[in-house]
Amino acid sequence: MSSLFGTMSVALQSLLAQQGAMGVVANNIANSNTPGYSRQVPILEESPPALIGNTLVGTGVTLKSVESVRDNVLNLRIQQETSQQSGLNSYVDSMNQVQALFNETQNTGLQSDLSNFFNSFQSLATNPTSSALREATITAGQDLAGSFSQTSQNLATIQQGLDQSVVQTVQQINQLSAQVANLNGQIQTVANTRQNPGSLQDQRDAVLQQLSGLVDTAVVYADDGTVSVTTTNGTLLVAGNQSEALSTQVDPSTGMHQIVSQGSDVTSSIAGGQLQGLLKARDQSIPAAQSSLDQLAAGLVSAVNQQQNAGYTMAGGKGGNFFTPFTPTASGSDAGAAATMSVAITDPSQIAASSDGNAGDNGNATALANLQNQAIVAGQTPSACYSNLIDQVGNNVYNATSEQEAVGLVLQQLTNQQGAVSGVSLDEEAANLIQYQRAYEAAARVISVVDELTSTTIDMYNPG
Amino acid sequence: MGIRVNPDIYSTILSGLQVNTQREDQALQQVSSGQKLNSISDDPVAAATLVNLKTESSSDAQYLQNISSLTGPMQVADSALSSVVEALTSAQSLGVEGGNGTVNTEERQAIAQQVQALQQEVMGLANTAYNGQYVFAGTATTTQPYAADATAASGVAYSGNDQINSVEISPGEAMPINLPGSQLFSNSTNGVFQSLQDLYTALNTSGNIEGATTEVQNALNYVTTQQTFYGNSLDRLNNAQTFLNQEQTQLSETEGNTLDVDMATAVTNLSQTLTTQQALLAAGGKISQLNLFDYLPTS
Numbered sequence: 001m002s003s004l005f006g007t008m009s010v011a012l013q014s015l016l017a018q019q020g021a022m023g024v025v026a027n028n029i030a031n032s033n034t035p036g037y038s039r040q041v042p043i044l045e046e047s048p049p050a051l052i053g054n055t056l057v058g059t060g061v062t063l064k065s066v067e068s069v070r071d072n073v074l075n076l077r078i079q080q081e082t083s084q085q086s087g088l089n090s091y092v093d094s095m096n097q098v099q100a101l102f103n104e105t106q107n108t109g110l111q112s113d114l115s116n117f118f119n120s121f122q123s124l125a126t127n128p129t130s131s132a133l134r135e136a137t138i139t140a141g142q143d144l145a146g147s148f149s150q151t152s153q154n155l156a157t158i159q160q161g162l163d164q165s166v167v168q169t170v171q172q173i174n175q176l177s178a179q180v181a182n183l184n185g186q187i188q189t190v191a192n193t194r195q196n197p198g199s200l201q202d203q204r205d206a207v208l209q210q211l212s213g214l215v216d217t218a219v220v221y222a223d224d225g226t227v228s229v230t231t232t233n234g235t236l237l238v239a240g241n242q243s244e245a246l247s248t249q250v251d252p253s254t255g256m257h258q259i260v261s262q263g264s265d266v267t268s269s270i271a272g273g274q275l276q277g278l279l280k281a282r283d284q285s286i287p288a289a290q291s292s293l294d295q296l297a298a299g300l301v302s303a304v305n306q307q308q309n310a311g312y313t314m315a316g317g318k319g320g321n322f323f324t325p326f327t328p329t330a331s332g333s334d335a336g337a338a339a340t341m342s343v344a345i346t347d348p349s350q351i352a353a354s355s356d357g358n359a360g361d362n363g364n365a366t367a368l369a370n371l372q373n374q375a376i377v378a379g380q381t382p383s384a385c386y387s388n389l390i391d392q393v394g395n396n397v398y399n400a401t402s403e404q405e406a407v408g409l410v411l412q413q414l415t416n417q418q419g420a421v422s423g424v425s426l427d428e429e430a431a432n433l434i435q436y437q438r439a440y441e442a443a444a445r446v447i448s449v450v451d452e453l454t455s456t457t458i459d460m461y462n463p464g
Numbered sequence: 465m466g467i468r469v470n471p472d473i474y475s476t477i478l479s480g481l482q483v484n485t486q487r488e489d490q491a492l493q494q495v496s497s498g499q500k501l502n503s504i505s506d507d508p509v510a511a512a513t514l515v516n517l518k519t520e521s522s523s524d525a526q527y528l529q530n531i532s533s534l535t536g537p538m539q540v541a542d543s544a545l546s547s548v549v550e551a552l553t554s555a556q557s558l559g560v561e562g563g564n565g566t567v568n569t570e571e572r573q574a575i576a577q578q579v580q581a582l583q584q585e586v587m588g589l590a591n592t593a594y595n596g597q598y599v600f601a602g603t604a605t606t607t608q609p610y611a612a613d614a615t616a617a618s619g620v621a622y623s624g625n626d627q628i629n630s631v632e633i634s635p636g637e638a639m640p641i642n643l644p645g646s647q648l649f650s651n652s653t654n655g656v657f658q659s660l661q662d663l664y665t666a667l668n669t670s671g672n673i674e675g676a677t678t679e680v681q682n683a684l685n686y687v688t689t690q691q692t693f694y695g696n697s698l699d700r701l702n703n704a705q706t707f708l709n710q711e712q713t714q715l716s717e718t719e720g721n722t723l724d725v726d727m728a729t730a731v732t733n734l735s736q737t738l739t740t741q742q743a744l745l746a747a748g749g750k751i752s753q754l755n756l757f758d759y760l761p762t763s
Contacts, residue, residue: 096503104515105501105723111515115522122526125631126533126641127597129606360597360605362629366638372523373635387515394508401505412479419470426471430756 004457006050008450010060014443017044020063021436028424036206038068038422040198068198071421072221075205078418079212079219081411083272086213088404090165090277095285095397097158101151102289102393109390110147114372114382117144121369124353128362129314134348141322145341148297152338155290162282163256169214169275170246170259176211177229177243180204184226185241191225201225211237216272233269235261256282285396291334292389298337299377299385301326307371311352311364319352319364320345477748484744488737495734500725510722517722521715524708527634531701531708534631534641537594538701541642542694544592544599545687548649548656551582551589552684555660558582559677562667569670576667583660587612587620590649590656602644603627609645610657618657619664622650633704643693654686 021042031037045064049056102109120140124133183204190197204227211217216232222240229238236244246266248257259267259275267283270276301323308319324344326337345351355363377385470476493502504511561567562575590600590610601609601624609624626646630638649656659679666676 096505099504103503104511104518105499105504105506109515111518112522115519115526119522119526119529122523122530122632123533125629126530127595128629129597354603356603356627358603358625358627360601360603360629361627362603362631366630366632369632372519383516383519387512390504390515391508391512394504394506394511397503397505398508412476416470416476419472419475420468423471425468426755426757428471430760434760 004450004454008447011443011446013060015440017061017063018436018440024066025429025433029429032424036202038070038202039424040066040068042066066196069422074418076219078414079208079217081407081414082212083216085407085411086274087272087277088400090274091281092397092400092404094162094281099393099397101154102390104390110386113144113147116140118369118372121365125362125365128353128365129359131348134351137351138348141343145343148338148341152293155286159282159286162278166278167248167257170248173214174245176207177237179207180229180238181241181243187225197225214273215275232271235266289393294334294337296377296385297341298326298334300382303371303376307368308352312354312357313352314349314359316357320350473751477744480744484737484740491734491737494725494730498725499723501723514722517715517719521712524712528708530631531633531705535701537599538694538698540594541599544589545691548586548589549688551586552680555579555582556677556680556684559663559680563673563677572667576664579664579667590645600645600648603629618655619661620657622646634708639700648690654683656683659683
C-alpha cells in the first residue's frame with residue numbers, strides 16, 4: 001500500500017504532466033497557420049514503479065519529451081519534386097522569351113521576311129531593268145538580314161540574362177547552404193542537451209525546401225540530428241556545421257559562367273532546381289536555336305551569293321556578292337552567320353538579274369527566286385529549315401509545360417500528404433485539450449481527496 | 465483511429481483555383497484573339513505547318529502579282545501585232561492594186577509612197593514600248609529595236625537581240641513572255657520589213673510587183689501565226705490566275721483550320737472554366753468554419 005503522501009505526489013506529478021501536455025497543445029494551436037510548422041505531441045510515460053512490500057505500485061506519470069511529427073522520407077520526396085518543378089518553371093520562363101522571337105502565330109518571326117526576299121526576285125524577273133524593283137529587292141534583302149541579326153542578337157541577350165541569373169542563383173544557393181550548416185550546429189547543441197530541436201528542424205526543413213527549389217539536393221539525416229546535403233550527382237553543399245560554397249567563373253570558350261565546386265567544373269552535373277532550368281536554356285536550347293539560325297543564315301548567304309556571282313549586273317559585268325560573305329571563325333562552324341548578316345551591295349544596278357549579260361534578261365533573277373525551293377541549307381529548303389526551327393523551339397516549351405503540369409500534381413499530392421502527417425488540426429487539439437484538462441481536474445480532485453483524508457486522520461488525534 | 469487527412473482544406477481549393485485560372489486565361493486568350501494557337505508551343509507541329517502554309521500562300525500571292533504585271537505588256541504587244549497585221553493587209557491590197565496593168569507609172573509611184581508610209585507605221589509598231597520597255601526588242605528592252613537604215617536591204621536596222629525571257633506564273637511553271645523582233649519582223653524567210661521594202665521598190669521601179677505582193681502575203685500569214693503566241697499566253701495567264709486564286713482560297717482555309725479557334729468551342733470552354741471557378745469558390749465558402757472548440761463549454 002502506498003502512503004497518502006505517496007498518492008499526493010503521484011497526483012502532483014500528474015498535474016505537472018497534464019499542464020506540460022496542455023502547453024504543447026497551446027503551442028500547436030498557436031502555430032496552426034505557421035508555414036513549415038510540424039505539429040508536436042507530448043510523450044507521456046509511466047514513472048518507474050516502486051516496490052512496496054511485495055507489491056509493485058505505479059508512481060505516476062512524467063512528461064518524457066515533446067516530439068515533432070514529421071516524415072523525413074516524405075520531406076525528401078517533396079524536395080525532389082520541388083527541384084524538378086522549379087527547374088521546369090525557370091526553363092519555361094526562359095524559353096517563353098525565346099519562343100516569342102519566333103511567334104509565327106502572331107506574325108512575328110522570319111517567315112514573312114524570307115518570303116518577301118525571294119518574292120522580290122520573282123517580281124524583278126517580270127521587269128529586270130526596273131530600278132524600282134531592283135531597289136525593292138535590296139530593301140527586302142536588308143530587311144531579311146536585319147531580322148536575322150536582330151533575332152540572333154535577341155537570343156544572345158536572353159542568354160546573357162540567363163547567365164546573370166545563374167550567377168545570382170549560385171549566390172542564393174551558397175547563402176542557403178550556410179543557413180543549413182548553421183542550423184545543423186544549433187540542432188546538434190540542443191540535441192546534446194536532450195531538448196526537442198523541433199522548431200529548429202522546422203526552420204531547417206523550410207531552408208532545405210527553398211534550397212531544393214534552387215538546385216537538386218540529396219539530404220542525408222545523421223544520428224546526431226544534423227543533415228548533410230549534396231547535389232544528386234554528389235557535389236558537396238553542407239556537411240555538419242560546415243557549408244561548401246559554389247563559385248562561378250567565366251568559361252572563355254563560351255563567355256558564360258561555369259559553376260565550380262572544390263576546383264572542378266560541375267556545371268553539367270546540376271540535375272534539378274531553378275539552376276538546372278537556367279542552365280538547360282542557356283547551354284542547350286538557346287545555343288541549339290542560335291545554331292539553327294546561323295546555319296540558315298550561312299546557307300542563304302552562300303547560295304544567294306553564288307547565284308548572284310553566276311549572273312550579270314545591269315551594266316553587263318559579273319555579279320558581285322549580294323550579302324557580305326560570311327567568314328567562319330572556326331572551320332565548319334556557322335557561328336555568328338546570323339548576327340553578322342548584311343547586304344553587301346547598295347547600288348540597285350549591281351543586282352545580277354541577267355544570265356547572259358543583257359540588261360533586260362531575267363534568267364538569273366528567276367534562278368535567285370528559285371533558291372527558295374532548293375535544298376540550300378543542310379539538305380533542306382530555307383522554309384523547311386525554318387519550320388524545323390519553329391518545331392524545335394515550340395517543342396522545347398511544349399514538353400516542359402506538360403511535364404510541369406504533371407510534376408505540379410505530384411507535388412500537390414505530396415504536400416497534401418505532408419499536411420496530413422504534420423499539419424495542425426484544431427479538432428484534434430481541442431479533443432486533446434479536453435482530455436488533458438479532465439486529467440488535470442481529476443488529479444486535482446485526487447489531491448483534494450488526499451487532503452480531506454489527511455485532515456480526517458489528523459482530526460482522529462484531536463478529540464476537540 | 466481513421467486516416468489522418470490534411471487539416472488545411474483550403475490548400476486544395478486554392479490549387480484547384482490556380483489550375484482553373486490558368487485554363488480560364490487560355491480560354492479567354494483564345495476567345496479574344498480568335499486563334500487557338502497563340503504561341504508556337506501551343507502546338508509546335510501546327511506552328512511548323514503554319515510556316516509552310518504561309519510561305520506557300522505568299523509565293524502564290526507573288527505569282528498572282530507576276531501575272532498581273534505581265535498581262536499589261538502582253539496585251540499591248542498583242543494589239544500592236546494586230547495593227548501590224550492590218551498594215552500588212554493594206555499593203556497587200558496596195559500591191560494587188562499596183563500590179564494591175566491599168567495603173568500608170570505615176571499612180572504606181574503614188575501607191576509606193578503609201579506602202580512606204582505603211583512601212584513607217586509598222587516600224588513604229590515594232591518599236592512599241594510598255595512602261596518604257598520595248599516589247600519586241602528581245603531582252604534588250606531598253607534599246608529602241610528598229611531604226612530606218614538606207615544601207616540595209618530591208619530598209620531598217622534591228623538593234624534588239626533574239627533572247628526570250630521566261631517568268632514563273634505558278635509553282636514550277638515558267639512561261640516565255642516575249643517574242644523578239646528578229647523573229648517577228650526580221651525573219652530571214654518571211655521578213656515583214658523586207659517584204660514591204662521589196663514591194664515599195666517593185667512599185668517604184670515597176671519590178672516584180674506580183675512576187676513582192678506574195679512576199680507581203682507570206683509575211684502577213686507568218687505574223688498572224690506568231691500573234692497566237694500572245695493570245696495563248698494571255699489565256700495561260702488567265703488559267704494560272706484562276707488556279708492560284710483557288711489554291712489561295714484553299715490555303716487560307718487550311719491556315720484558318722490550323723490557326724483559328726472554333727468560337728463555339730472556345731466560348732464553351734470559357735464558360736466551363738467560369739462555372740468551375742464558381743463551384744470552387746462556393747465549395748470554399750461552404751467549408752465548415754467550425755471546429756470542436758465551438759462546441760466546448762466556455763466556462
